[in-house]
Amino acid sequence: MTQLFSVPDRVKQGSTSPIQTPDQYREHYLRAAADPDQYWLEQAKARVKWKKEPTLGLAGDYHGVAEEPISWFSDGTLNLTETCLDEHLKERAEKTAIIWEADEPGHSKTLTYRELHSEVCRFANALRELGLQKGERAIIYMGMVPEAAIAMLACARLGAIHSVVFGGFSAEALRDRVRDCGAKIVITQNEGRRGGKPLALKTVVDQALTDEHVVKHVVVFKRTDTEVEFEEGRDVWWHDAVSGVSDSCEAVECAAEDPLFILYTSGSTGKPKGLVHTTAGYLTYTSYTHEIVFDLREEDVYACVADVGWVTGHSYIVYGPLANGATTLMFESTPLYPDAGRYWNLVEQHKVTIFYTAPTAIRALAAQGDQFVKGHDRSSLRVLGTVGEPINPDAWRWYYDVVGEGRCNIVDTWWQTETGGICLTPIAPVTETAPGSATLPLPGIFPVLLDGDAHVIRGPGQGKLCMAHPWPGQARTVWEDHDRYVATYFSTYPGYYFTGDGGCIDEQGYVYIMGRIDDVIIVSGHNLSTGSIEEAVASHPAVAECAVFGVKDELRTQVPIGLLVLKCGVETDPVTIVSEVVALVREKVGPVANFKQVAITKRLPKTRSGKILRSALRKLADGVDFPVPSTIDDPAILEEIRIDLQGLGYA
Numbered sequence: 001m002t003q004l005f006s007v008p009d010r011v012k013q014g015s016t017s018p019i020q021t022p023d024q025y026r027e028h029y030l031r032a033a034a035d036p037d038q039y040w041l042e043q044a045k046a047r048v049k050w051k052k053e054p055t056l057g058l059a060g061d062y063h064g065v066a067e068e069p070i071s072w073f074s075d076g077t078l079n080l081t082e083t084c085l086d087e088h089l090k091e092r093a094e095k096t097a098i099i100w101e102a103d104e105p106g107h108s109k110t111l112t113y114r115e116l117h118s119e120v121c122r123f124a125n126a127l128r129e130l131g132l133q134k135g136e137r138a139i140i141y142m143g144m145v146p147e148a149a150i151a152m153l154a155c156a157r158l159g160a161i162h163s164v165v166f167g168g169f170s171a172e173a174l175r176d177r178v179r180d181c182g183a184k185i186v187i188t189q190n191e192g193r194r195g196g197k198p199l200a201l202k203t204v205v206d207q208a209l210t211d212e213h214v215v216k217h218v219v220v221f222k223r224t225d226t227e228v229e230f231e232e233g234r235d236v237w238w239h240d241a242v243s244g245v246s247d248s249c250e251a252v253e254c255a256a257e258d259p260l261f262i263l264y265t266s267g268s269t270g271k272p273k274g275l276v277h278t279t280a281g282y283l284t285y286t287s288y289t290h291e292i293v294f295d296l297r298e299e300d301v302y303a304c305v306a307d308v309g310w311v312t313g314h315s316y317i318v319y320g321p322l323a324n325g326a327t328t329l330m331f332e333s334t335p336l337y338p339d340a341g342r343y344w345n346l347v348e349q350h351k352v353t354i355f356y357t358a359p360t361a362i363r364a365l366a367a368q369g370d371q372f373v374k375g376h377d378r379s380s381l382r383v384l385g386t387v388g389e390p391i392n393p394d395a396w397r398w399y400y401d402v403v404g405e406g407r408c409n410i411v412d413t414w415w416q417t418e419t420g421g422i423c424l425t426p427i428a429p430v431t432e433t434a435p436g437s438a439t440l441p442l443p444g445i446f447p448v449l450l451d452g453d454a455h456v457i458r459g460p461g462q463g464k465l466c467m468a469h470p471w472p473g474q475a476r477t478v479w480e481d482h483d484r485y486v487a488t489y490f491s492t493y494p495g496y497y498f499t500g501d502g503g504c505i506d507e508q509g510y511v512y513i514m515g516r517i518d519d520v521i522i523v524s525g526h527n528l529s530t531g532s533i534e535e536a537v538a539s540h541p542a543v544a545e546c547a548v549f550g551v552k553d554e555l556r557t558q559v560p561i562g563l564l565v566l567k568c569g570v571e572t573d574p575v576t577i578v579s580e581v582v583a584l585v586r587e588k589v590g591p592v593a594n595f596k597q598v599a600i601t602k603r604l605p606k607t608r609s610g611k612i613l614r615s616a617l618r619k620l621a622d623g624v625d626f627p628v629p630s631t632i633d634d635p636a637i638l639e640e641i642r643i644d645l646q647g648l649g650y651a
């Protein structure tokens with residue numbers, strides 16, 4: 001039985017959440033199970049400012065999704081920005097909506113709800129002047145500046161559909177997305193700043209748009225003094241577009257199921273998938289989860305240090321927090337700039353109460369040592385969140401003990417671009433936590449594990465994680481490719497939404513995510529999760545980060561290979577470390593893992609969102625040709641690793 005961590009008293013005290021005790025959680029869970037329509041209609045009515053209130057809950061189901069996409073609240077109408085902005089002018093007009101922390105340490109600014117409302121209206125009017133209409137698409141290719149959020153909301157004000165493309169994507173990736181969604185407008189910056197370095201955003205846009213005629217205008221926000229080329233007739237400065245423009249703008253009436261945004265995720269084939277999120281269900285679900293999971297309170301300062309280019313930024317920097325009238329922080333820099341104390345400096349300076357980041361950042365910071373944390377006052381913190389990949393128990397403990405000093409509850413939130421919002425998670429004031437577990441489903445979420453024959457595994461066990469019933473925040477389709485949506489998520493297990501993840505559920509119902517299904521390897525007929533081997537490897541004190549993946553083996557089908565990145569300052573001889581790591585895996589996972597091949601490497605190839613590119617590692621080791629993944633952060637790493645793998649006799 002795993003060790004459980006009870007909820008620290010100070011996390012429970014003063015909660016204003018509708019779910020602050022285990023009994024309330026059970027009561028909500030049962031109510032949502034008995035009558036999901038009623039449960040979510042109640043939430044939708046309470047959280048959303050409707051133009052016309054809905055009477056309908058869910059229409060459609062997972063069996064019929066090929067013929068008819070599911071829908072929620074479909075007879076209601078609204079404009080999402082009225083919930084996120086106008087409603088707050090009544091009681092929170094002077095409350096800080098956005099705190100912006102610039103790349104340069106010590107540079108920050110704030111926007112109140114009144115100011116944000118005016119900026120959004122002005123920019124919406126400007127976009128309308130440039131010809132953007134309801135249902136048309138705008139691509140936002142920006143860094144972490146408040147104008148990115150303003151641009152998203154301005155599109156929503158007009159009922160236009162935005163698609164944010166992460167500012168680190170290449171011109172080619174940007175062009176693919178512009179084409180796929182048929183964007184009429186691209187919104188960008190002359191230049192971005194990150195980690196003390198410039199990002200040539202406008203130049204990349206120019207490269208992406210060579211010979212591209214669907215885009216009518218490029219709006220350029222001036223972040224720095226760097227000059228950029230302008231194409232006559234196409235390009236306009238943001239400040240010119242809004243100059244003299246009215247700050248009142250009619251909020252266009254939208255149907256509940258009108259698309260709010262398209263967000264591209266990498267699929268198993270090369271072409272990115274444009275997942276479509278619609279308006280009212282998404283708004284209801286992000287507002288609900290943001291309040292319940294983090295136990296949001298009126299005076300909270302909430303900081304999610306993701307990027308708006310990912311779904312985490314959409315749901316938990318912009319839409320959820322603003323729907324709830326929260327103070328949300330936007331962070332332009334990186335956790336390591338100018339040093340590994342930047343996050344904690346942020347916490348100290350802005351008195352952050354809720355902090356939300358990713359395991360990859362936690363591991364990187366833990367490897368730098370505790371002194372960067374301890375130099376900053378973190379007494380304001382109450383809730384610490386993580387998202388994006390399984391968090392290994394060591395990193396969890398570091399976050400809990402060192403960052404939170406045992407006073408904060410950790411919410412390990414499992415969700416996906418497809419799910420729109422958090423699905424499996426501890427609820428801050430309610431749930432006892434277990435390092436490495438996303439614990440329990442939120443009310444209205446019905447996870448099941450299926451075995452190889454598509455049978456539901458009852459009780460504790462391991463299988464493929466699926467969802468048995470729709471919830472309002474779920475993506476409805478893939479942009480202009482509903483067949484691909486159905487094939488990807490609903491054909492493997494008819495009647496279920498297939499998440500693509502493997503999971504395991506223990507005796508008390510806690511869920512442990514084992515990673516993507518393709519992280520499962522078969523060694524001499526045994527199914528092994530590379531995640532469990534990684535966990536063992538990561539528990540070695542000299543290891544900062546590691547990746548374990550399977551390579552083809554004539555004898556055993558596959559064998560696992562481990563790549564290790566060592567912590568700074570480790571002086572032990574590498575040969576000793578390798579043999580200790582091999583022994584650890586033998587001890588924790590067993591000889592069955594056949595774990596013998598280990599290389600020490602400088603760094604691991606990751607996506608720009610921080611996920612280790614295991615499939616690229618696998619292909620490298622197997623010596624198969626493959627296109628460099630478009631999401632890769634630094635392609636040069638692949639060559640370094642090829643050499644390390646050759647040292648082991650692969651690649």
Ligand code: WT7
Nearest residue numbers: 312387388389390412413414415416417513516
């Ligand atoms: C995949 C979704 C959700 C926002 C960021 C990622 C993995 C996500 C966890 C977690 C274990 C996690 C899953 C999932 N994942 N959160 N708490 N524990 N794994 O969005 O890029 O769509 O990736 O990230 O494998 O399927 P995404």
